[in-house]
Amino acid sequence: MIEFQSVTKRFPDGTVAVDDFSFTLPSRKTTVLVGSSGCGKTTLLRMINRMVEPTSGQILIDGVDVATQDKVKLRRGIGYVLQAAGLLPHRTVLNNVATVPILTGVPKSEARAQALGLLDTVGLDRALADRYPRQLSGGQQQRVGVARALASDPNILLMDEPFGAVDPIVRADLQLELNRLQRDLGKTIVFVTHDIDEAFTLADQVVIFKKGGVIAQSGTPAEILAQPADDFVASFIGADKGGRDLYLQQRPDDRGLTLVVDARGRPVGILDSDSHSDSDSDDDVAAGSALP
Amino acid sequence: MRWATGNFDLIAELTLNHVRLAIIPIIASFVLSIPLGWLANRSKVTRAIVITGGSLLYTIPSLPLFVILPLIIGTRVLDETNLIVALSIYGVAIMARSASDALSSVAGPTVDAADAIGFSPMSRFLRVELPLAGPVLLAGIRVVSVSTIALVSVGVIIGSANLGYLFQNGKQRGILEEVVVGIVISLLLALIFDLALVAIGRLAMPWNAGSGAGRRLWLRVPAPTPEPADARADTRSPA
């Protein structure tokens, strides 16, 4: 469990990134921090592993103030994934993944063997192990980044807009993978993004920020979609003008098919009458086409 | 200060000569480097020839160059022309690289736009590319200026009358003050030349007056090779 207690961050040039922020992130769940740039979400994330130090307030992990722990030890026990993967370009993929275990003293051969297993976990071909990061695609590099973060088997995974720099198709893939991983591993994930749809896809709990680290609303995706707290949230999630309201429609000629339309009457897709959508399978609402 | 006040005439004469010997290579470097820089940007082959060639020449130490040059251009070792040509070679070697980088940094959308407007190639070169390449060229010529002034004094070994004489004579006669005077004047000359170049730059490129380009003190001129900052670009990985 990660707890922020009255955390404030004021930068030397006077900007207040976060003011008196208090919040608890539950264990073994994915919490997504969303907001536009400059709202303080990345600052908050980086305070967890002390890459940024709060001006005042405490951050507690499982009841222990992170400020009381050795920075380096703390970071070795937390996984960190960032946007450009930040892989060491002069080391092979395998050695990149094994970075933290080797730092903590695990024998090299053992660390490398574990690393190979992690490549499987993130869905990478083992043949890539001896390549250099530059030779991989963006999506592959990100997977390596995730594997590296998992290498020390941390309880907490910090992810700072990790899928921001890849194209939408790859991003969708990676999101699905992350959900699958989370189901298998059950880590406490803190994920930062500016993309509300990504947040809804990945989160158990979404926290929407205004500037200055002020929480506009927090809750499950369904809660937020059902009841946006105010106009800011409504417009942020695209729910103003009914953008998020979907309706079911049955027309006489449709032979029992149920059309899903948005508030403007535009068809979005077909309701799959078999089951509820599982979080890992493809969108059951198939892409719609105009009906006569 | 006793020696200095007693030999004012000598110092003045040597200084003037030193200035005269430095100015020609500096101007020559600037003028010659522009076509060379343009040439270097034409193709990989020409680039290799110009840049690598310049680099090789630059590597040759000065005393050997003073001695070998007469064989190639037919001067005598002790000729003043010999010294001036050698200094110009070093200047061009430094500057060609600068010019090549400066011109290639202007290329692209700006040049395309100029073509589309209807500039002829020569006109475009003179009135668009060259002015925009100005700041980098200025930085390069400032380095050449400082280096050339420092190098002129080595010419005393082959008989040139310049501030280097103060070093040689001072050592021979055991007058430390003479050597120090030579060093101080040499540094002052470098400073004056640098300020002059900055002023010329400001006049020639009034559009840059507000930016920091011309205003940096002479001590802070970065080397003309691409700064490390240039090498650090956006780190996004391709999809």
Place this chain on the structure above:
Amino acid sequence: MNLLLEALRWIVDPTHWTPGGQSPLPIQDRLAEHLAYTAVAVLIAAVIALPLGFFIGHTGRGRQFVIGFTGSMRALPTLGLLFFLLMVFGYVLSYDWAPIIGSTIAFVILAIPSILAGAYSGLESVDRVTIDAARANGMTEWQILSQVEIPLALPLIVGGIRAAVLQVIATVTIASYAGLGGLGRIITSGIGLNDYDLILGGALLVTALALGIDGIMALLQRATATKGLTDLRVSEPQANQPTPNQPTPSQPNI
């Protein structure tokens, strides 16, 4: 052309390589001296400049100092510096030691700016994101310096040392004019005896030495380039790569 051929003949004449010759011969002794002075000076300069450059590059403090320092060192007339130090040490040291100590200090002073610039700019060229990720993964500052920054900065670091080596080789040549050994002795002897074979032969030898060492260091520089980046390395600097060139030396080699 004749002069060139005669000088070349002078160089390859075996009697000029037999030990026990009268100064400035044998050639190999002068060559050995030249290399020795260069090696010692560059080593001392590296011991001073590399840690300083790493500190400035890693912490970012002292940036302005480095830029100012290397800029102003460019303006120093090497002959003046050399003679100044020789005279100063001539007052305090014996006749034998003064030239060597004074010259070596001059060489070191002239070598420091290039090495400093190379170390500092090399470290500066390392992608900040890579360093940030390394820190977030729990590397100590020392580990970041030794395992990430320095390996990635090697080409520029070596480039700085390369420039320094050439600077010193050139200055050693001149220093012979003030009584030191080295290949420059051959040239200055020739000037004294009005023997053009000596003058040109010496000049060719120094040139060959400079070009040869430069070539070796260029290969070394290329060899230290990061494997993970070389397959994309082109003459232009690209995103996420350090520029694999040497920084401009503080002065043309005198």
